[in-house]
Amino acid sequence: MKFSIQKIREMAPFVKSAEDVRERLTTHLFEVEDIVGDTIDIKILPNRYDAASYLGLTRELYAAAGKRWKEKKLTKVRVVKKGSVKAVIQTKKCARCMTVYMEGVRISPSPKWLQDVLLHSGMRPINNVVDVTNYVTLMTGQPLHAFDFQKMEGKQIVVREAKQGEEVKLLTGEQIFFQKGELMLADTRGALDLAGIKGGERAEINAETEDIVLTAANFDGTTVRETARRVGVITDASSRFAHGLSAELVGAGMEMAINLLIKITGAKLGKTFDAYPKKALAKKIVFDPDRILEILGVEITPKEMKKILQDAGFGFSGKQIIVPSVRTDIETIEDVAEEVGRIYGYNNFSLISPQVYLFSNEEEGLHMLERVVRERLIATSYQEIKTHSFVSEREAEETGNWGVIGDEGEAVKIENPTAALYARGRKTLITLGKEVVKRAAKDFSQVRMFEIGNVYVKNIGKVKEETVATFFSSSREREGIREVKGVLQAIIKNISPSSLIEEQKDDKLFLSLQGKVVGVVGHAEGVAYGEISLTRLLSFISFEKKYEAESVYPVTFRDISFSLSREVSFGELESEMIKAGRELLSDFYQRDEYKKEGKSIFTYRMYFQSKEKTLTNEEVDGRMSDIIQSLSKNGVEIF
Amino acid sequence: MKEEVEALLKEAEERILAAQTAEELSQARIFYLGRKEGKITELMKRLPGLSVDQKRDVGPILQQLRVTVESLLSIQEKNFAKDELLDLTGRGKTVPTGGEHLLTTTIREIERIFEGFGFLSVAGPEIETERYNFDALNIPADHPAREMWDTLFVAPREEGRLMRTQTSAVQIRYMEKNEPPFQIISVGRVFRHEATDFSHEINFHQAEGLLVGEKVSMANLLYTLDAFFKRFFSGQKIKTRFRPSYFPFVEPGIEVDVYLPGKGWLEMGGAGLVHPKVFQAVKYPKGISGFAFGLGVERLAMVKYGVPDIRFFYQNDMKFLQQFGGEMRLK
Numbered sequence: 001m002k003f004s005i006q007k008i009r010e011m012a013p014f015v016k017s018a019e020d021v022r023e024r025l026t027t028h029l030f031e032v033e034d035i036v037g038d039t040i041d042i043k044i045l046p047n048r049y050d051a052a053s054y055l056g057l058t059r060e061l062y063a064a065a066g067k068r069w070k071e072k073k074l075t076k077v078r079v080v081k082k083g084s085v086k087a088v089i090q091t092k093k094c095a096r097c098m099t100v101y102m103e104g105v106r107i108s109p110s111p112k113w114l115q116d117v118l119l120h121s122g123m124r125p126i127n128n129v130v131d132v133t134n135y136v137t138l139m140t141g142q143p144l145h146a147f148d149f150q151k152m153e154g155k156q157i158v159v160r161e162a163k164q165g166e167e168v169k170l171l172t173g174e175q176i177f178f179q180k181g182e183l184m185l186a187d188t189r190g191a192l193d194l195a196g197i198k199g200g201e202r203a204e205i206n207a208e209t210e211d212i213v214l215t216a217a218n219f220d221g222t223t224v225r226e227t228a229r230r231v232g233v234i235t236d237a238s239s240r241f242a243h244g245l246s247a248e249l250v251g252a253g254m255e256m257a258i259n260l261l262i263k264i265t266g267a268k269l270g271k272t273f274d275a276y277p278k279k280a281l282a283k284k285i286v287f288d289p290d291r292i293l294e295i296l297g298v299e300i301t302p303k304e305m306k307k308i309l310q311d312a313g314f315g316f317s318g319k320q321i322i323v324p325s326v327r328t329d330i331e332t333i334e335d336v337a338e339e340v341g342r343i344y345g346y347n348n349f350s351l352i353s354p355q356v357y358l359f360s361n362e363e364e365g366l367h368m369l370e371r372v373v374r375e376r377l378i379a380t381s382y383q384e385i386k387t388h389s390f391v392s393e394r395e396a397e398e399t400g401n402w403g404v405i406g407d408e409g410e411a412v413k414i415e416n417p418t419a420a421l422y423a424r425g426r427k428t429l430i431t432l433g434k435e436v437v438k439r440a441a442k443d444f445s446q447v448r449m450f451e452i453g454n455v456y457v458k459n460i461g462k463v464k465e466e467t468v469a470t471f472f473s474s475s476r477e478r479e480g481i482r483e484v485k486g487v488l489q490a491i492i493k494n495i496s497p498s499s500l501i502e503e504q505k506d507d508k509l510f511l512s513l514q515g516k517v518v519g520v521v522g523h524a525e526g527v528a529y530g531e532i533s534l535t536r537l538l539s540f541i542s543f544e545k546k547y548e549a550e551s552v553y554p555v556t557f558r559d560i561s562f563s564l565s566r567e568v569s570f571g572e573l574e575s576e577m578i579k580a581g582r583e584l585l586s587d588f589y590q591r592d593e594y595k596k597e598g599k600s601i602f603t604y605r606m607y608f609q610s611k612e613k614t615l616t617n618e619e620v621d622g623r624m625s626d627i628i629q630s631l632s633k634n635g636v637e638i639f
Numbered sequence: 640m641k642e643e644v645e646a647l648l649k650e651a652e653e654r655i656l657a658a659q660t661a662e663e664l665s666q667a668r669i670f671y672l673g674r675k676e677g678k679i680t681e682l683m684k685r686l687p688g689l690s691v692d693q694k695r696d697v698g699p700i701l702q703q704l705r706v707t708v709e710s711l712l713s714i715q716e717k718n719f720a721k722d723e724l725l726d727l728t729g730r731g732k733t734v735p736t737g738g739e740h741l742l743t744t745t746i747r748e749i750e751r752i753f754e755g756f757g758f759l760s761v762a763g764p765e766i767e768t769e770r771y772n773f774d775a776l777n778i779p780a781d782h783p784a785r786e787m788w789d790t791l792f793v794a795p796r797e798e799g800r801l802m803r804t805q806t807s808a809v810q811i812r813y814m815e816k817n818e819p820p821f822q823i824i825s826v827g828r829v830f831r832h833e834a835t836d837f838s839h840e841i842n843f844h845q846a847e848g849l850l851v852g853e854k855v856s857m858a859n860l861l862y863t864l865d866a867f868f869k870r871f872f873s874g875q876k877i878k879t880r881f882r883p884s885y886f887p888f889v890e891p892g893i894e895v896d897v898y899l900p901g902k903g904w905l906e907m908g909g910a911g912l913v914h915p916k917v918f919q920a921v922k923y924p925k926g927i928s929g930f931a932f933g934l935g936v937e938r939l940a941m942v943k944y945g946v947p948d949i950r951f952f953y954q955n956d957m958k959f960l961q962q963f964g965g966e967m968r969l970k
Contacts, residue, residue: 026882031894045885046786222781294928295891295912297856334915338883338891341857346881346893353866354850354859354930356757357820367760378737383965385955386740389765389802389828389842412766414802415792418832422841425766425793425802436955444957444967446735454765454828463793463800465764 001052001236002039003138004120011058014065025057028064028342038120047329049243053141056326063311063343074259077269084271085149085213086156093183093220094159094195095278096247098254100214101149101270102261105129107207110264129205129212132260141245141326142216142253143237145185147192147203149211154188159195159217159275168194169201170233182227183219196224196241198233214261216254218247247280248325283323287316288333295337298349308343309336366467369495369534369541370452373469376491382450382471387432389453390414390422395431402508403428404520404531405466409459425456429470434527441474441526448473452534466535473528478593480528485509485521488530492518496540502571513540555586555609558624563599566635573634577606580630584608584615584623601639640682640697644704647671647678651708661719668712672705679705738964742844742952745940746826749846752870753824756863758848761823763809765830769799771808775920776888789832791841802830805933806847807888810913813849814921819929820852826936837948844936851913851929857891860910860930868897868907872943876900889931890914897942905942908934 005018015021021040022032029051034041044052051060055071062069087099109115110131118125121138125131133144147157162178168191169175176194178184183195193200196219205212218241225242228234251274261267289302300308306316314336315322323330330336341349362368378384391400396411405427412425426432429451440447450471457464471487473480488511492500498513511519518540519532570590577588585606592603606627608620628638651671658664671679682701686694739747750760763771769780778785788804809825826846833839850863865879878898886892889911896904910932918927937949944963946952951959957967 027880029883031882031884045883047885294854295856297854297858332890332915334890334912341891342883346857346861346883349858349861349881351862351865352856352858353862354822354855355820355852356822356850357852358757359759359821361759363759364761367762374739374743378739378965381735381737381965383738383960383967384740384743385960386742386953387955388953389830413794415794415796416832417791418834418841440955440957440967443969445970447967448735448737449955456766461798463766465766 001044002041002120002122003054003057004117005035005038005040006120007054007117008040008057008061011054012061012065012069014067015061021061024061024064027345027347029057029060039122044243046243049240049245050141050249050326050328052240053137054139056141059313063308063313064345066307066311068311074255077258077262079269079271081268081270083149083211084155084273085152087215087273087275088156088158089275089277090158090160091183093161093223095218095220095280096250096274096276097157097159097185097215097217098250098272098274098276099157100254100258100272101211102214102258102267103211103270105209105212105261105265105267107205107209107265114264127205127207128265129209129261132257132264133214136253136257136260137236137240140249140253140256141240142249143196143240144214144216144253144257145193145199146205147199147213147215148205148209149203149213150209151203152187152189152192152213156187157192157213157215158186160184160186162191166191168192170194170198171201171204172198172233173201174233176231176233179227179230181223183223185215185217194227194231194233195219197228197231197235197238212261212267214254214257216250216257218245218250221245244328246326246328247276250276280325282315282325283327283330284317284320285323285330285333285336287319287321287336291333292337292340295334296341296344296349297352298341298344300340300344304344305340308340312339312343314339365538365541366534369538370467370469372495373491373532373534374450374452376494377450377469377471377487380448380487380490382448382487385433385436385449385451386453387426387429387436387451388422389426390417391424391426391431392421393423396424396427399431399434400424400427402430402520402522402524402529402531403455403470404468404517404533404536405455405457405464406520408464409457409462412456412458412463426453427455427457428531429453429455429468430472430529430531433470433472434525434529437472437474437527438525444474446473446475466533468531468533468535470529470531474526475528477523477528481509481521481523482590484528484530488519488521488532491532492537495543496537497542498540504569504571513537551586551609551611553610553612553614555607556615556620557605557607558620559591559603559605560624560628560631561592561601561603561639562631562636563596563601563639564635565637568634568636573631573636576630576634577604577627580627581606581608581623582626584610584619585627596639599637640693641700644682644697644700647682648704648707651678651704652711655708655711655715658715658719661716664712664715664719668716671708672712679708733966733968735967736965738960738966740952740960741940741944741946741963742936744963745936745943746844746846748871749826749867749934749936749939750824752867753846753848755870756822756866758822758824758850761809761813761825762827763803763806763812763825765803765828766793766800767803767808769801771811772801772803772805775811775917776807777914777916777920778887782887791830791832802842804831805829806845807931807933809847810849810888810917810931811921814851814918814923819923819927822848822850824848835950837950840937840949840953842953843949846934846936847931848933849913849929849931851923851927853926853928855912855928855930857893857912857930860893860912860932863930864895864910864932868895871939872897872899880904884909884911886911888914888917895932899942902942905938907938907942908932 031043081103083101087097110128115125162182164180166178184191221244228238313324411427452469508522521530586609587607591605791802793800880896881893884892884894892911913929
């Protein structure tokens with residue numbers, strides 16, 4: 001909200017410069033967003049619209065400087081005219097409404113000093129009557145509105161809730177249709193305005209205006225906020241009401257406006273009506289200096305506290321603190337402590353170390369698992385990436401099922417996405433990750449990347465969220481798959497004693513522990529991927545490790561090359577090898593793959609080792625021929 | 640023969656030390672120690688023909704001569720050998736290396752500092768309910784403060800689910816299950832319904848701290864934040880500043896700024912003492928107090944590492960990743 005620095009300094013003369021205003025406000029009250037020329041743009045805290053005015057800011061600046069501000073008394077005005085327009089409230093959504101009838105205004109431009117304050121506060125001068133109402137809003141924080149009496153029907157203004165479909169044409173020319181329950185000021189003909197938001201065109205003040213009705217009221221914040229948002233008309237007045245103003249401000253605003261209108265427009269004062277069904281009582285809070293001390297943790301004496309509070313406008317009556325009527329935000333002793341703290345200045349606090357409790361419980365399992373898996377992947381030369389949590393409808397449909405929680409429901413739909421790209425929550429990290437890998441693979445060889453993050457799925461009204469680790473390799477198809485599969489197996493072997501069971505479905509391999517799918521491996525668009533659910537893995541982890549004696553006898557190896565003469569999977573062949581190699585086959589891996597005479601030839605290297613002795617060539621060859629025999633039975637041609 | 644040996648030693652010394660190239664040295668080695676015609680070798684060959692007395696006399700000095708020349712030659716050879724060493728000056732080869740994302744690095748720095756202070760790391764879900772994200776945090780449905788968080792809702796809206804707007808929701812989850820005293824830190828992803836630009840992303844990370852015990856004061860909170868920033872920006876002469884602010888779940892509420900030389904005051908996060916209504920929502924007894932704070936992870940990373948645009952963190956450009964992470968080989 002914009003204010004004139006000159007005006008602030010006129011009211012609080014001890015403030016030296018624009019920078020000084022910034023410094024004082026920042027430290028004790030509001031953040032300053034910008035200073036341009038004489039205008040300071042202040043970020044009003046949502047609970048402090050009471051101070052969003054020159055009077056409010058002045059009171060705060062005085063208190064922060066350790067001074068007490070005395071508001072100037074306005075000159076007495078006399079009622080000289082009999083005319084009147086009554087204020088009537090017909091809704092609970094209006095706490096107070098005041099009307100004043102004034103006769104014989106001379107419409108003209110405002111004096112320069114007034115125009116300057118408006119201009120420097122970011123407002124456009126219009127004519128002296130409208131300018132006075134705006135000026136008074138800036139001074140007191142109370143929105144006001146003046147209507148042209150001649151253009152009204154009847155002699156009363158009613159604050160009431162609209163019936164569905166009633167209408168009003170705003171000052172901007174925009175036609176608004178009310179929804180039931182929205183607020184208006186009305187005469188016998190209908191709506192005069194969109195209450196608390198914008199005046200109507202029908203009784204607009206213009207050059208011909210002679211007699212006016214000045215109004216000020218207090219409206220329910222939620223109603224004003226919702227109406228303003230619905231019709232898309234957010235004004236200075238609407239944001240003030242939306243944040244909750246005190247009904248007591250109505251009187252202060254009215255008094256200042258009457259005074260100025262008489263002085264500036266030559267208006268003659270008629271009757272005043274004040275509809276105020278339930279006067280707000282001053283809030284009282286027990287003054288408990290010990291509690292304030294406990295909250296702040298800084299040695300401030302009760303006397304100092306009292307002075308600070310009095311400077312800020314609080315009263316004292318015995319052991320009670322009397323909260324200033326404008327301070328709708330103050331309700332408890334904690335609120336009072338905050339007043340003392342911020343006016344004293346948080347930067348004047350001594351810093352005191354808190355007492356810390358020593359935990360005996362362990363780090364959260366998932367958190368630890370994340371760290372372990374991340375470290376493992378990095379050590380395996382995978383680069384971490386971070387992608388968005390949202391995907392487009394199309395992406396969700398095309399790749400949503402690729403991940404480990406793929407078929408457990410639909411991707412979570414976002415009610416109000418900011419863009420079509422963000423229409424759904426991600427169900428797997430593969431969707432966006434593979435794109436990153438594809439992009440990087442244009443320039444880099446053997447791209448390896450991973451991401452750890454949360455994925456979401458929705459099934460029959462239930463939302464499930466899991467943390468997954470997903471890793472990618474741009475290596476050639478079969479090699480890439482073997483690689484990510486190896487990485488996945490190594491991760492699980494490292495943290496779980498249970499053995500992994502594999503099952504291939506279509507073009508994906510699912511890996512489970514004790515009947516529960518924990519991982520998936522696949523290949524698409526030139527990228528091999530693996531995804532593990534850390535959330536699921538959590539119930540199988542064990543970081544306990546025990547030493548096991550290793551064979552001390554040497555390892556020997558033999559290579560074997562073969563081609564496949566009929567459909568048989570590597571998985572099946574490898575289990576045949578293990579069966580035939582028995583206790584002496586300690587390890588094997590696919591070493592090579594090449595084409596010869598149109599056939600794919602695969603070379604495996606088989607390692608042999610005994611726990612009891614050094615193996616002789618004859619023993620190794622014997623076992624090798626068992627393996628070859630068993631492979632030959634499975635439609636394998638040995639080379 | 641003794642004289643012959645001494646003369647030979649002198650001559651050999653001169654010749655070896657005078658050698659200018661590895662070639663000359665190698666010739667000297669052949670000349671003296673060559674297996675067939677080496678001068679010293681020849682003398683050694685004569686030994687067996689000598690009498691026992693002569694052998695006793697000449698043997699040791701001949702042996703001494705051989706050792707001396709040999710060691711002199713090998714010392715000199717090592718000096719010349721430099722010329723023939725491998726050329727090590729070529730550029731090192733990129734060995735593919737894995738690496739952490741800069742955000743992870745930053746998160747771990749934050750966690751490490753707070754874990755060092757005795758805080759326990761905990762996590763919470765990213766899809767939250769209105770109760771945990773708003774209601775229990777003293778932000779009821781009609782509260783104007785809900786507008787402070789532009790919220791992404793999960794469809795259908797009636798089910799009351801949303802993408803959490805702040806990690807403060809974790810506070811409630813933790814307090815429902817644990818009794819004070821404790822201190823926790825929760826770093827995680829949060830979401831906002833905002834257009835993206837250099838300082839806004841649809842998702843980003845927050846570090847949420849919560850310490851609950853007895854007589855926890857603002858002075859304790861300010862100490863903790865100040866200590867954290869001094870460690871996070873260690874090596875830089877930083878200052879902290881605390882300003883009044885408003886968050887419905889704390890009272891008093893503040894914002895914390897950090898002054899960095901050359902950069903000025905930068906806003907880093909919000910904090911305050913836990914609002915009594917929040918403790919009521921988790922049914923804690925009276926007399927319990929605590930502080931909470933929330934820091935922007937991307938913000939901290941941008942300031943510390945000079946990253947100018949928040950979107951860089953999610954674009955996964957290889958050059959950016961490699962600056963802070965591992966290395967990959969170009970094609």
